[in-house]
Amino acid sequence: MTLALAPAGLLAASVQHSLVRLSGVDIAVIAIYFGIVIYIGFYLKGSSNTSEEFFMAGREMTAWIAGLSFVSANLGSLELMGWAGSAYQYGILATHWYWIGAIPAMLFLGIVMMPFYYISRTHSVPGYLHLRYGDGTRALSAICFALMTVLMSGINMFAMAVVMKVVLGWNLSFSIWVSSITVAIYVALGGLRSAIFNEVLQFLLIWLGALLIPILGLVECGGWTNLKHQIATRLGTTDYTHLWSTTAHFKDNPMGIHWTGIVFGLGIVISFGYWTTDFLVVQRVLSAHNLRAARMSPIIGAAFKMCVPFIVILPGLLALSVLPVHLVPANVAAATGQHSYNEVLPLMLVRYCGPGLLGLGVTALIAGFMSGMAGNVSAFATVWTYDIYGAFLNRKASDSHYVAMGRWCTFIGVLISVGTAYIVQHAASIMDYVQALFSFFIAPLFGTVILGMLWKRATKAGGFWGLLAGTCTAIGLWVWVHFNPAALRYVALSPDAKVMAEDMYRALWSWLVCVIVTVVVSLMTQPRPESELEGLVYGATKLPEEHDDHWYQKPIVWASVIAVVFIGLNIIFW
Amino acid sequence: MRGHTSIWFFSGILLLCYGLLITATGLWELVHPPAVEPVLWQLHAPIWWGGMMTAGGLFYTIRFRSHH
Numbered sequence: 001m002t003l004a005l006a007p008a009g010l011l012a013a014s015v016q017h018s019l020v021r022l023s024g025v026d027i028a029v030i031a032i033y034f035g036i037v038i039y040i041g042f043y044l045k046g047s048s049n050t051s052e053e054f055f056m057a058g059r060e061m062t063a064w065i066a067g068l069s070f071v072s073a074n075l076g077s078l079e080l081m082g083w084a085g086s087a088y089q090y091g092i093l094a095t096h097w098y099w100i101g102a103i104p105a106m107l108f109l110g111i112v113m114m115p116f117y118y119i120s121r122t123h124s125v126p127g128y129l130h131l132r133y134g135d136g137t138r139a140l141s142a143i144c145f146a147l148m149t150v151l152m153s154g155i156n157m158f159a160m161a162v163v164m165k166v167v168l169g170w171n172l173s174f175s176i177w178v179s180s181i182t183v184a185i186y187v188a189l190g191g192l193r194s195a196i197f198n199e200v201l202q203f204l205l206i207w208l209g210a211l212l213i214p215i216l217g218l219v220e221c222g223g224w225t226n227l228k229h230q231i232a233t234r235l236g237t238t239d240y241t242h243l244w245s246t247t248a249h250f251k252d253n254p255m256g257i258h259w260t261g262i263v264f265g266l267g268i269v270i271s272f273g274y275w276t277t278d279f280l281v282v283q284r285v286l287s288a289h290n291l292r293a294a295r296m297s298p299i300i301g302a303a304f305k306m307c308v309p310f311i312v313i314l315p316g317l318l319a320l321s322v323l324p325v326h327l328v329p330a331n332v333a334a335a336t337g338q339h340s341y342n343e344v345l346p347l348m349l350v351r352y353c354g355p356g357l358l359g360l361g362v363t364a365l366i367a368g369f370m371s372g373m374a375g376n377v378s379a380f381a382t383v384w385t386y387d388i389y390g391a392f393l394n395r396k397a398s399d400s401h402y403v404a405m406g407r408w409c410t411f412i413g414v415l416i417s418v419g420t421a422y423i424v425q426h427a428a429s430i431m432d433y434v435q436a437l438f439s440f441f442i443a444p445l446f447g448t449v450i451l452g453m454l455w456k457r458a459t460k461a462g463g464f465w466g467l468l469a470g471t472c473t474a475i476g477l478w479v480w481v482h483f484n485p486a487a488l489r490y491v492a493l494s495p496d497a498k499v500m501a502e503d504m505y506r507a508l509w510s511w512l513v514c515v516i517v518t519v520v521v522s523l524m525t526q527p528r529p530e531s532e533l534e535g536l537v538y539g540a541t542k543l544p545e546e547h548d549d550h551w552y553q554k555p556i557v558w559a560s561v562i563a564v565v566f567i568g569l570n571i572i573f574w
Numbered sequence: 575m576r577g578h579t580s581i582w583f584f585s586g587i588l589l590l591c592y593g594l595l596i597t598a599t600g601l602w603e604l605v606h607p608p609a610v611e612p613v614l615w616q617l618h619a620p621i622w623w624g625g626m627m628t629a630g631g632l633f634y635t636i637r638f639r640s641h642h
Binding site: 025028029032033036040043044047065196197200201204205208212216219220322350351352353354355356357360 | 578579581584585587588589591592595596599600603608611612613614615617619620623624627
């Protein structure tokens with residue numbers, strides 16, 4: 001969801017020798033992975049001949065596959081390594097990005113929003129905006145999404161190459177071209193189905209490769225209670241192992257964050273914006289084979305998402321206790337040659353894993369990178385073909401023409417990503433701007449989509465101007481703080497706030513502006529007749545009755561179970 | 575998915591290959607200990623972790639193999 005890694009700094013910090021020395025067995029493990037993903041691409045080529053098959057995986061996915069793919073599309077290696085580093089830096093507070101920053105939104109998507117996405121038979125989130133608000137809103141969201149997605153893919157590609165250089169000593173261009181050519185082959189051949197298959201494999205690999213670290217780490221520390229004592233003794237504070245009790249004031253916790261920012265900025269706006277409107281993840285759920293599967297997919301994803309801190313946050317906390325070296329920020333590491341926070345996961349991998357297991361861990365990282373890239377590229381191809389090319393440039397082409405366009409788009413998307421990766425290599429600051437730009441768009445988009453789904457009175461003009469005003473607000477606030485850091489006290493409500501707190505409050509304000517402008521403009525303009533809103537809006541849509549044979553087949557039952565576990569975990573680690 | 579080999583079959587194959595490879599490496603290391611031992615090497619993680627992967631891989635490969 002958010003990249004905490006600083007690849008440019010990491011590159012500068014790279015030492016002459018790599019962290020990991022691979023054996024023949026490790027190379028074999030990596031080679032087997034590449035062989036299987038390319039084979040899957042060729043195997044699935046024959047089943048991606050129509051646009052519905054290529055872009056929507058034929059809408060044949062079961063709840064489990066769509067659910068794993070849904071959570072896996074977000075579980076990139078940068079995400080894992082970045083948040084493990086954040087756990088080392090900020091303690092257990094980093095868990096908020098996996099729990100309150102994901103679980104409520106995923107359950108909301110499954111229970112409330114999915115019926116409208118699914119019943120409308122839309123191919124994409126901009127496609128839904130077209131049905132609900134018309135071409136203007138669709139064009140704005142599609143162009144922003146396509147541009148940002150392909151640029152983000154390039155940034156991730158560069159970051160991956162940097163990590164491979166630091167961890168394995170691989171040449172940057174070698175990593176970029178091998179991974180991008182592989183991804184281009186299997187996505188262009190098999191479309192979304194191929195991307196989803198590989199995401200499921202990646203999910204398995206990440207767990208298999210990373211799970212040993214917390215298991216062996218807890219054995220070494222003597223359990224969770226001992227780990228907490230050891231961290232408190234080593235750092236002289238217990239702040240690193242509490243989720244909420246230190247968030248009453250910005251100064252009381254290592255992250256410089258307040259609980260209102262976590263709950264409203266992260267838990268409501270950023271999280272709901274990302275998990276319910278970012279087409280990269282929503283596309284996976286739209287591929288489900290029926291409405292029940294589509295509703296269960298995010299709920300299954302939420303269950304797995306809730307477990308991810310065990311393989312990401314816990315290794316960061318374990319490193320605070322067991323690593324003999326002290327890790328430092330990337331810029332300090334660049335100057336001193338020490339290890340940076342972002343290297344915590346590879347360092348823990350090397351600590352516990354010998355030949356074979358080491359290869360498995362490295363393969364998990366590579367798989368994570370490639371899967372993230374495939375997710376970006378497949379979403380880009382869909383939005384470009386359906387919502388830009390097919391909607392505005394060539395409306396009357398044949399189905400096979402659109403499939404061909406999708407395949408070409410995959411290659412072009414990969415090439416643009418490669419180009420971005422090389423540009424970023426020479427101008428690292430571009431990366432920060434693009435990441436910030438991407439985040440600008442998500443929060444207001446959530447305001448536009450949720451009002452469109454839940455409020456019949458929202459009009460075409462309201463949707464368009466609300467989205468535009470919200471996006472401009474986010475950009476304006478960012479520019480304001482960028483050129484005048486003192487403005488932080490107004491944007492984030494405190495001069496003590498840090499970067500992550502600023503992100504959350506900026507998202508909150510941009511969402512509020514989007515909602516207010518949408519409401520005001522809608523009330524001033526002519527509403528659409530209710531008959532046109534059938535299948536798009538709550539109150540104007542008759543939801544199909546689901547005939548579940550047993551109580552345990554109902555999505556609401558499992559969403560309730562996940563919600564109870566989620567609340568329990570927050571209380572346990574309070 | 576109609577007419578396709580299941581993704582779970584591919585997952586099983588991958589698990590099986592990795593499980594066998596890692597277990598074999600673990601057994602080899604029993605006889606030829608590495609020059610630099612990882613922390614907790616005495617627990618022989620490659621053997622039991624690789625063994626579990628092999629068992630899981632076998633199950634998924636057989637359970638989801640194509641019948642046509």
